[in-house]
Amino acid sequence: MDKKSNSQVKTALCYSTYERRSSASPSVIVIGAGFAGIAAARALHDASFQVIVLESRDRVGGRVHTDYSFGFPVDLGASWLHGVCKENPLAPVIGRLGLPLYRTSGDNSVLYDHDLESYALFDVDGNQVPQELVSKVGETFESILKEANLVRQEFSEDMSIQRAMSIIFERRPDLRLEGLGHKVLQWYLCRMEGWFAADADTISLQCWDQEELLPGGHGLMVRGYLPVINTLAKGLDIRLGHRVTKIDRRYKGVKVTVEDGRTFIADAAVIAVPLGVLKSNCIKFEPRLPAWKESAIADLGIGIENKIILHFEKVFWPKVEFLGVVSETSYGCSYFLNLHKATGHSVLVYMPAGQLARDIEKMTDEAAANFAFTQLKRILPNASSPIQYLVSHWGTDRNSLGSYSYDIVGQPHDLYERLRIPVDNLFFAGEATSMDYPGSVHGAYSTGLMAAEGCRTHVLERYGELDLFQPVMGEDVSVSVPLLISRM
Numbered sequence: 419m420d421k422k423s424n425s426q427v428k429t430a431l432c433y434s435t436y437e438r439r440s441s442a443s444p445s446v447i448v449i450g451a452g453f454a455g456i457a458a459a460r461a462l463h464d465a466s467f468q469v470i471v472l473e474s475r476d477r478v479g480g481r482v483h484t485d486y487s488f489g490f491p492v493d494l495g496a497s498w499l500h501g502v503c504k505e506n507p508l509a510p511v512i513g514r515l516g517l518p519l520y521r522t523s524g525d526n527s528v529l530y531d532h533d534l535e536s537y538a539l540f541d542v543d544g545n546q547v548p549q550e551l552v553s554k555v556g557e558t559f560e561s562i563l564k565e566a567n568l569v570r571q572e573f574s575e576d577m578s579i580q581r582a583m584s585i586i587f588e589r590r591p592d593l594r595l596e597g598l599g600h601k602v603l604q605w606y607l608c609r610m611e612g613w614f615a616a617d618a619d620t621i622s623l624q625c626w627d628q629e630e631l632l633p634g635g636h637g638l639m640v641r642g643y644l645p646v647i648n649t650l651a652k653g654l655d656i657r658l659g660h661r662v663t664k665i666d667r668r669y670k671g672v673k674v675t676v677e678d679g680r681t682f683i684a685d686a687a688v689i690a691v692p693l694g695v696l697k698s699n700c701i702k703f704e705p706r707l708p709a710w711k712e713s714a715i716a717d718l719g720i721g722i723e724n725k726i727i728l729h730f731e732k733v734f735w736p737k738v739e740f741l742g743v744v745s746e747t748s749y750g751c752s753y754f755l756n757l758h759k760a761t762g763h764s765v766l767v768y769m770p771a772g773q774l775a776r777d778i779e780k781m782t783d784e785a786a787a788n789f790a791f792t793q794l795k796r797i798l799p800n801a802s803s804p805i806q807y808l809v810s811h812w813g814t815d816r817n818s819l820g821s822y823s824y825d826i827v828g829q830p831h832d833l834y835e836r837l838r839i840p841v842d843n844l845f846f847a848g849e850a851t852s853m854d855y856p857g858s859v860h861g862a863y864s865t866g867l868m869a870a871e872g873c874r875t876h877v878l879e880r881y882g883e884l885d886l887f888q889p890v891m892g893e894d895v896s897v898s899v900p901l902l903i904s905r906m
């Protein structure tokens with residue numbers, strides 16, 4: 419059989435119109451250098467494609483952003499590996515790098531990435547809530563979620579989690595709590611809202627539990643996520659500061675325009691920008707995307723969660739994994755992650771979500787840090803002021819325009835899949851295209867691999883060269899190195 423070498427394959431180009439064409443292998447432009455984009459680019463590069471990654475920011479990682487300005491790593495975006503197990507698609511990379519994880523919860527915790535092994539909740543006057551009450555309310559919250567399942571079966575129309583809760587309280591007055599118990603229940607709700615980055619009155623009852631949780635619990639990346647993305651990005655042609663404004667889809671290729679007017683052409687494109695960016699229409703598609711794709715972009719929810727990271731001279735708080743402030747409403751509740759337990763650094767991370775996160779994003783960084791510190795002062799009046807702080811702005815940053823996707827009321831869960839399905843030679847990747855693991859780093863990563871495989875098949879089939887290139891998912895998935903986990 420006449421086997422041609424990869425370099426002999428004739429296809430279109432992947433280069434800026436101002437650059438010379440360097441070789442003649444199949445070509446792809448990847449838009450966005452987050453986990454999804456980098457996974458796709460890595461896989462296609464390793465399958466001998468010519469790949470250019472166009473990234474609007476001056477760094478890779480997207481919603482994974484490890485900051486070193488305190489002199490040690492802290493994550494302003496993702497920090498947990500959800501599903502500390504070998505089935506996690508990221509486990510082989512993390513395992514091989516020998517990166518330690520600090521497990522904050524086991525499977526099926528009512529608080530998702532936490533369990534109640536190590537915590538301290540306080541009321542707004544600084545009185546600690548008795549541990550037995552927190553556990554008891556945790557059981558009530560679990561009963562409410564079970565009842566929510568019954569409400570879901572009964573009503574054909576979708577409704578919000580909040581509406582379902584009012585129906586449950588009418589039917590089961592025994593689950594309605596008063597006084598401090600009510601406030602603790604609001605704190606549980608606040609943590610649920612944090613998981614979805616959205617308020618309970620917008621989260622879909624039909625879909626809220628449709629994502630797949632990998633086993634093994636949730637582990638904090640003790641040294642931050644950056645080493646992982648840096649490893650995946652090594653050797654790739656990544657053009658930072660290239661904000662894409664237009665994508666022209668033609669029969670035989672794509673033409674991508676960036677903000678300063680330069681254009682790039684290739685056989686296909688992988689679009690791995692956040693859902694918020696797609697919603698904002700700041701990237702024009704020519705011709706327009708089909709109606710089913712446009713409505714998937716419009717109908718899927720995008721939530722907001724931020725981090726206000728406070729660095730103190732020394733630890734003055736209890737030796738627990740998280741501190742919480744309970745309140746009359748979930749909006750008034752607070753949550754602080756104690757990084758000292760996992761990393762040894764005197765850092766607390768305040769994490770508002772939903773409307774509260776939106777409101778705080780309107781403040782200056784100084785006011786936001788003060789706001790978080792004021793919440794802390796309420797429960798620990800002798801708290802000393804932070805020596806440094808960092809504030810994220812995932813909702814208003816034009817490179818993200820939201821933190822992660824979630825199901826809003828009245829929309830089907832398959833929107834994630836509709837967002838993923840390619841349109842001709844445009845392939846879509848990113849956390850919001852993951853049916854099973856939306857809103858996560860490993861979800862984003864696996865959609866990048868899926869888009870790469872789809873793209874590889876599509877481009878090579880067109881040129882009748884499918885068997886000349888290796889599949890994009892090679893040894894990475896089969897090599898397994900045990901993960902380094904503390905607090906087993």
Ligand SMILES: Cc1cc2nc3c(=O)[nH]c(=O)nc-3n(C[C@H](O)[C@H](O)[C@H](O)COP(=O)(O)OP(=O)(O)OC[C@H]3O[C@@H](n4cnc5c(N)ncnc54)[C@H](O)[C@@H]3O)c2cc1C
Pocket residue numbers: 449450451452453454455472473474475478479480481482494495496497498499500660661662663690691692695701723724725810812816817818820821822847848849850856857858859860862
């Ligand atoms: C505060 C916070 C906490 C989180 N915590 C966790 C966690 O603990 N664990 C977890 O698994 N997940 C977590 N997540 C979610 C996780 O970070 C994301 O699901 C994941 O990183 C998304 O990856 P992505 O590749 O889909 O998108 P992104 O990482 O957002 O990558 C998209 C890239 O596209 C670029 N881009 C945007 N517009 C353009 C343009 N016009 N042209 C070119 N490039 C463009 C962006 O700059 C970005 O680099 C968290 C997210 C946030 C915000």
